[in-house]
Amino acid sequence: MITFVRTAVAMPGRIQDLVGFAKEIAAIAEKATGRKLAVAGAVGSVAAQVAWIGSYDNLGQFEEFSAKLTGDPAYRSAAQKAATLMVPGSLTDHIWRHV
Numbered sequence: 001m002i003t004f005v006r007t008a009v010a011m012p013g014r015i016q017d018l019v020g021f022a023k024e025i026a027a028i029a030e031k032a033t034g035r036k037l038a039v040a041g042a043v044g045s046v047a048a049q050v051a052w053i054g055s056y057d058n059l060g061q062f063e064e065f066s067a068k069l070t071g072d073p074a075y076r077s078a079a080q081k082a083a084t085l086m087v088p089g090s091l092t093d094h095i096w097r098h099v
Contacts, residue, residue: 001098002056008082009090010048015041018085022050024078029054032072033065049090062095 010018019041026037035054042049056062069075082091 002062003096004054005051005094007049007051007092009087014085015048018050021085028074029069033068
């Protein structure tokens with residue numbers, strides 16, 4: 001089992017906008033791939049941080065999800081909004097293998 005977590009930090013004063021964007025991306029992902037992404041907000045640490053979280057049976061399934069999503073025109077269009085919502089350089093990906 002693989003868990004993928006992508007995090008981003010909101011620009012000052014833009015956390016609610018980033019949360020809305022995160023939910024929009026999750027909805028696009030589900031429509032494009034048939035797989036759900038959870039959207040979460042940090043409680044401690046970096047307070048203006050949001051995350052997209054997905055689970056996959058294996059890395060191949062994750063790669064298939066990624067290819068479908070990045071190839072989707074609605075995703076590419078929506079992703080352009082990120083530049084004004086996220087602190088530059090704050091986007092971070094984690095891929096965890098369940099043990």
